[in-house]
Amino acid sequence: MDLTLTAAELSFQAEVRDFLEAELKPEWRGVSHVDNRTQPAIMAQWQAVLAKKGWLTAGWPAANGGLGWSPMQHHIFKEACSKARAPKIPTMSIGMIGPLICVFGSPAQQAFYLPRIVSGADIWCQGFSEPGSGSDLASLKTAARREGDDYIVSGQKIWTSYAHLASQMFCLVRTDPLAARPQAGITMLLIDMTLPGITVRPIRTIDGEHHFNEVFLDDVRVPVRCRLGGEHKGWDVARALLAFERSGIADVVATRQVLGDVAAIAAGEKRDNASLLDDDDFANRLARLEIALDSLEIFEMRVMEATEREAAKEYDVSLLKILGSELKQKIHMLGIEALGRFAAAWPDDDAPVHPSGAGAKLVVDALFYRAGSIYGGANEIQRNIVAKSLLKSASEI
Numbered sequence: 550m551d552l553t554l555t556a557a558e559l560s561f562q563a564e565v566r567d568f569l570e571a572e573l574k575p576e577w578r579g580v581s582h583v584d585n586r587t588q589p590a591i592m593a594q595w596q597a598v599l600a601k602k603g604w605l606t607a608g609w610p611a612a613n614g615g616l617g618w619s620p621m622q623h624h625i626f627k628e629a630c631s632k633a634r635a636p637k638i639p640t641m642s643i644g645m646i647g648p649l650i651c652v653f654g655s656p657a658q659q660a661f662y663l664p665r666i667v668s669g670a671d672i673w674c675q676g677f678s679e680p681g682s683g684s685d686l687a688s689l690k691t692a693a694r695r696e697g698d699d700y701i702v703s704g705q706k707i708w709t710s711y712a713h714l715a716s717q718m719f720c721l722v723r724t725d726p727l728a729a730r731p732q733a734g735i736t737m738l739l740i741d742m743t744l745p746g747i748t749v750r751p752i753r754t755i756d757g758e759h760h761f762n763e764v765f766l767d768d769v770r771v772p773v774r775c776r777l778g779g780e781h782k783g784w785d786v787a788r789a790l791l792a793f794e795r796s797g798i799a800d801v802v803a804t805r806q807v808l809g810d811v812a813a814i815a816a817g818e819k820r821d822n823a824s825l826l827d828d829d830d831f832a833n834r835l836a837r838l839e840i841a842l843d844s845l846e847i848f849e850m851r852v853m854e855a856t857e858r859e860a861a862k863e864y865d866v867s868l869l870k871i872l873g874s875e876l877k878q879k880i881h882m883l884g885i886e887a888l889g890r891f892a893a894a895w896p897d898d899d900a901p902v903h904p905s906g907a908g909a910k911l912v913v914d915a916l917f918y919r920a921g922s923i924y925g926g927a928n929e930i931q932r933n934i935v936a937k938s939l940l941k942s943a944s945e946i
């Protein structure tokens with residue numbers, strides 16, 4: 550794959566850089582996207598700037614505000630944003646449920662939800678996992694029975710990221726408990742989080758933050774018009790959504806930024822006029838990770854291109870998720886090693902902070918990304934998908 554930029558791509562790259570230079574306020578730069586204290590407000594402001602420019606929904610279908618960017622243009626945009634340390638674009642709404650509503654939503658649903666997603670009026674959360682139904686998602690038990698023009702929903706969701714901030718939840722429910730296959734009795738509902746009967750309880754994570762929650766649904770009355778796709782057809786809708794989610798997890802450009810931070814930390818670790826970068830073992834490990842990242846970047850571009858042609862293979866998306874999440878973890882762990890005693894610093898405590906300034910953020914992010922091999926479907930399950938597909942292809946030779 551030739552990654553050399555054409556003249557048109559170079560000009561687009563310059564346009565994106567100029568835009569970031571002009572619009573990205575200094576105080577918005579470099580906020581960790583896992584920092585739930587300051588990030589949501591900053592993210593909302595940045596979202597408004599991008600929406601005004603028309604770039605927020607560049608990846609959506611043209612009829613819904615998409616710009617028909619090529620995979621390379623998306624890559625250039627993401628890379629420039631990452632280098633400028635712009636805030637993250639909200640994945641759940643812009644990257645997941647927005648495109649899904651474009652594909653599966655009725656005209657009335659598109660007219661209602663999409664402008665609210667773009668303006669940031671709605672923050673979304675994903676109600677899929679339940680206690681006992683994570684990897685085996687099709688076994689989910691949250692029940693929805695039809696009563697006139699409503700579904701009455703009862704059950705429990707867990708690990709629901711940002712449910713405490715969300716105004717809407719896309720939620721999988723069981724509408725046919727007697728279906729021949731568990732997948733056949735599932736429906737997707739778009740649930741207003743202010744409806745009576747919804748309780749959200751926080752779960753704190755190892756990075757000290759409040760990312761996710763338990764969500765209890767107790768006889769919640771959800772109008773039938775809030776169903777996305779057909780009744781009992783939610784599994785197909787969910788599969789389309791999970792492919793969006795998994796293909797975004799590798800996030801190579803953000804990982805490259807972390808690799809740069811690790812190299813900068815190592816360069817600053819000096820003893821006897823030599824830095825950690827002069828240590829053969831450390832330099833070797835850093836170089837190996839950089840090479841792995843270069844290959845992953847090409848693989849990510851290939852998957853993006855195939856996705857555009859609707860030819861992405863499910864196992865390629867799974868492979869991307871496995872390799873991307875594990876590489877991100879390895880790079881963060883090398884960063885922790887480079888930080889040495891500074892890795893004990895926590896954003897709010899009095900411990901000495903690494904002179905590069907990258908220390909505390911790297912530690913918090915490293916702890917958060919331990920979860921990267923779990924969320925979006927655990928990596929063991931992704932390996933099963935890869936093995937099943939490849940063994941099936943091999944048996945067909």
Ligand SMILES: Cc1cc2nc3c(=O)[nH]c(=O)nc-3n(C[C@H](O)[C@H](O)[C@H](O)COP(=O)(O)OP(=O)(O)OC[C@H]3O[C@@H](n4cnc5c(N)ncnc54)[C@H](O)[C@@H]3O)c2cc1C
Pocket residue numbers: 674675676677678679681682683684685707708709710711760761920923924925926927928929930933
């Ligand atoms: C940070 C974070 C954010 C999340 N956000 C959300 C969210 O917003 N919404 C949401 O719905 N969910 C969310 N999740 C939940 C996530 O999707 C599940 O944790 C994940 O699917 C795994 O399910 P589980 O936790 O029930 O683990 P289990 O399914 O119980 O698995 C436990 C372990 O057993 C392994 N295992 C299970 N079955 C098999 C098998 N057949 N073969 C081999 N190994 C197997 C798994 O790989 C895993 O290591 C989030 C999770 C995390 C960590």
